[in-house]
Amino acid sequence: MRPKKIREEAERLKESQPKITPIKLAAALKVTEAELTAAYTGEGPVIRLNTDREMQLHDLHALGQVLLVVRNTTCIHELVGNYPQARFYGGHALLAADSFMMHYDLTQWSYGFAVEKNGMRNLEFFDQRGRAVHKVFTTDQTNFQSWNDWVSRYAAEKQSPIVEVERLEEIVPDDIDQREVSRDALCATWDTLTTSDDFQPMIDHLGLSSLEAIRLGGDAYAKRLSKDALGQFLNHSVQESLSIEATVCSSGTTQNYKGQIKQVTEFGDWLNVLDPHFNLHIDMKAVDSIWMVQKAKAKKPVTVIEVLNRDGKSVLELSESQPVQQPDSSVWKAVIESLPAPVQEEEYA
Secondary structure (H helix, E strand, O other): OOHHHHHHHHHHHHHHOOOOOHHHHHHHHOOOHHHHHHOOEOOOOEEEEOOOHHHHHHHHHHHEEEEEEEEOOOEEEEEEEEOOOEEEEOOEEEEEOOOEEEEEEHHHOOEEEEEEEOOEEEEEEEOOOOOEEEEEEEEEEEOHHHHHHHHHHHEOOOOOOOOOOOOOOOOOOOOHHHOOOOHHHHHHHHOOOOOHHHHHHHHHHHOOOHHHHHHHHOOOOEEEEOOHHHHHHHHHHHHOOOOEEEEEEOOOEEEEEEEOOOOEEEEOOEEEEEOOOEEEEEEHHHOOEEEEEEEEOOOOOEEEEEEEOOOOOEEEEEEEOOOOOOOOOHHHHHHHHOOOOOOOOOOOO
16 A cells, blocks of 8 residues: 555544554554554654664663553553663664663664654654564653754654555464474473573574473473462462563564562453553453463573464563572462462463
8 A cells, every 4th residue: 555545544543543553453454563653654753764773772761751652462562751861783783770670682673764643752663564563652741852853863754655564464373292302401401591591582582482392391391370379479479579581572673671560450352560760561362371480490490471362482581580590489489389370271282
C-alpha cells in the first residue's frame, strides 16, 4: 500500500475508532507499524531520522527525564528515568542505571522517526520487519529545547515516507522429537551455567526456543505453573517487599527493571504493575504458558519465572534481584515454590 493510501485509510479508521493504538491500526490496515509511521513523514507530525544510532544514543542523556518503552507480542515494559551514558561494542550498546538496564542490538534498529501528535512527542525505532524495537516518550520533566535540538541534529537528509520491510511469516514451534537435538548435550551445557544470562546464548547455540529447551530438559530443570501463578507471584512480591528483576525483550532491545513493586492491578485481560517509575502490562490472553525454570545450576542455583508466548519464546522473565552468582534467598524460594501448577495440563501447540 502506498503512503498516501495508508494515511487515508488510517485517518478513516481513526474517525470510527479514536482510541485505536498504532499497532492495532497497522494490523487493521495489514501493514507494519514502521510503514504506518513512515507514511506520515513530511506531512508535519513525523520526521525521519538518519541511521547514526551510536551518536543518537550517546546524546540522549541530554534530554533529561523520559519514558522508555519496550514491547513484544505479550508485554509492555515502561521505565521513567534519565538515559545513562551508553557503552558500545560490536554493534551493541549497554546502558545501566541504579534501577534499570537496557541492552540494544543496534543491528536490528533499521528505521527511526521523531513523532509529534496529540500533544505528545516520542522517538520510534523499528527493525527490518517493521516491528517496534524501542520507543522514547517525553514527560513533563523532559528538556524540550534539548529534545528539539536532538531531532534537528539527527533528522535524515531525505525525508522519504517509504520503508522496505521484510514480511514476517507465522512461526510455529518445531517438533523437537523430529530434530537432531541431544538431551545429553543440552543438560551437559545447562549444568555448567552460572547465571541466568547464560541461558539464552545456550539455547541460541543449540537452535532451540525456550519452550523446546524446557521440554527437552524435563522436570529436573523446569516446572510448569498455572496462569494464575503470575498474578499471585506479583502480589506476593508486593506483600513480601521482594526486590525483583523484570525483563522484557523486543527484537532489538532488552529492558530490565530491578527493585520492589508496590501496586498490582487487573484491567480486563491485562495484568499490570503500576508504580511511579515502572509499569509492566501483560496481556494474559497472549500468554501460552508459565514456568519456574532453574536457569543456573552450577555453583549456586538461580531460579526464575519464565512467561512464554504461543511461539514458545520468552516474553517476560521475572527473577530475584541479587548480586551475580548469589543463590536464591529463602524468601524467594518460599514464594516461587508456593505457586500453583496447572489444574489440568494444557496441550502444546
